[in-house]
Amino acid sequence: MPVTVLQLCHCYTMPFVDISQQYAELMQRQGARVVTVFLTRPRDEALAQSHNSDKTVFLELRSQDVRGLKLGLLLRLRRLCREEGVSLVVAHRWKPIYLATLLQLTMPSLKVSGVAHALGQLQRHGRRLLFQLFGRRVHLLGVSDATRDDLRRCLPAAAHSRVQTLYNYVDFDTLRDRQLDRVAARKALGLPDDAWVFGNVGRLHPHKDQATLLRAFARISVELPSARLCVLGQGELETQLRRLAAELGVATRVDFLGVVHNAARYFRAFDCFVLSSRRESFGMVLLEAMAADVPVIASDAGGAREVVHSRVWRPQPGDAGSFAERMLALAELDDDARAALAAEQLAFASSHFSLGAIEQQLSQLELHQWLREAPQLADSQSQ
Known part of the structure; x- marks a missing residue:
């Protein structure tokens, strides 16, 4: 049974819609099933048809709907994870990483990998504190060594194996x-x-x-x-x-x-x-x-x-x-x-x-193992 990945994205503006396509392809090539969720922006039917994920979901939230601690949104995501049998969340940018980190608290066996696409993502004290308190099982990826090193400086107590590099790629x-x-x-x-x-x-x-x-x-x-x-x-x-x-x-x-x-x-x-x-x-x-x-x-x-x-x-x-x-x-x-x-x-x-080079890089990361191991399904986790 393939691993089902929830790919969590803030929106589908450029370049992040292309990045979501890249990650979907990369994870599918490891045998995973990918459900991509866009938190904000109206449903785009053309994108729904063309996106290479196995399933594309538009939550159609406003930007203010994802600010702060949104229990209703967390419950909605938790329900989606259970319905789809999700065992791994890959979250792009800060707000999706934040949501996935909190989601993991309610679903203890859920694995979370957050992707930082910009420098300075953890410079705010509140964000660092969140990871120190609740994010000890979250793995982070920087899109370059520079981004990875920036994350490591902000989280000096985190094992280096939890904060790694996975480059973007181009076909x-x-x-x-x-x-x-x-x-x-x-x-x-x-x-x-x-x-x-x-x-x-x-x-x-x-x-x-x-x-x-x-x-x-x-x-x-x-x-x-x-x-x-x-x-x-x-x-x-x-x-x-x-x-x-x-x-x-x-x-x-x-x-x-x-x-x-x-x-x-x-x-x-x-x-x-x-x-x-x-x-x-x-x-x-x-x-x-x-x-x-x-x-x-x-x-x-x-x-x-x-x-x-x-x-x-x-x-x-x-x-x-x-x-x-x-x-x-x-x-x-x-x-x-x-x-x-x-x-x-x-x-x-x-x-x-290139895709081949990034697959080789991925093979050295724990994310690769998560994509290939037998999933512990969301519906088997504690209620």
């Missing part, structure tokens, strides 16, 4: 097939055919630090008169960043395109992808850029340094001069050298962040 072949060619991608984004385009994708947020990227671009704009900077994403800093571009004299050469649905399809529009984050838990966009055969520059921060293996292309966070130096150096490479760099980065990514 590189499928992604490459979906990505538009350079001409089509530029046409879709409204970018000139003859421009040299630096691309950046992410929230316009202090952690992503597009301000440093703008300052770096301004420094090299005279030496690269055909260059443009294309920024995909929205956020609280948009007005401030537009103002900064104008102050730096590059406003007419910076394209703020807002949120672009399924942005990875258009990455071949870029000649170079630049990630300027000061804090980065992993950097899925880096893998998506590499899949598009686009060379990558990424700040030497957090999980990004684990994706971009060469220090040559990892400038210091917040250092516009360091970014400008590398952006100019990459732009001055000839076509063959640039293609060779992109191929080298893709080869590294494929060997470390």
Whole structure:
């Protein structure tokens, strides 16, 4: 009888809907049956039909419905676990991890694995206290070594075997097939055919630090008169960043395109992808850029340094001069050298962040054993 896993997700916004698909596939390949639950947002019939879980459940809660101690929600999840014969919960992000931790108190043989997708998830004293009091049987996964180490620093008494790394992964072949060619991608984004385009994708947020990227671009704009900077994403800093571009004299050469649905399809529009984050838990966009055969520059921060293996292309966070130096150096490479760099980065990514590589990593974790062992069903647990 296969293990039934309850995959608990806060919502199905990007990138978490893709991550839920990845985890469902990964766990099914270990022989598990997967029931995915989205706590918030209305039911999406297309997603219900297309999601690769064995069953998809939409609780359709409002954000305020999952704040604080929600006994009614816990009872609802407990009932679902019993009805589906769940023996393992895999919870993504803080609120689902919190709920799964409390759920385990009422179902003692339930196993719980929480996945931290961001740095600083346990920095709050209350969260650390919850784990110290109630989470001693919960295992945590960080999406990078940087995220794992951040968790371990917050839980110094926890055995290292309880806090491990499981990288995100990309189906590189499928992604490459979906990505538009350079001409089509530029046409879709409204970018000139003859421009040299630096691309950046992410929230316009202090952690992503597009301000440093703008300052770096301004420094090299005279030496690269055909260059443009294309920024995909929205956020609280948009007005401030537009103002900064104008102050730096590059406003007419910076394209703020807002949120672009399924942005990875258009990455071949870029000649170079630049990630300027000061804090980065992993950097899925880096893998998506590499899949598009686009060379990558990424700040030497957090999980990004684990994706971009060469220090040559990892400038210091917040250092516009360091970014400008590398952006100019990459732009001055000839076509063959640039293609060779992109191929080298893709080869590294494929060997470390493909499904096969992550299955190998999973095989070293206790989660792998949980997915394969004979389940103790929820309906056999104490009432």
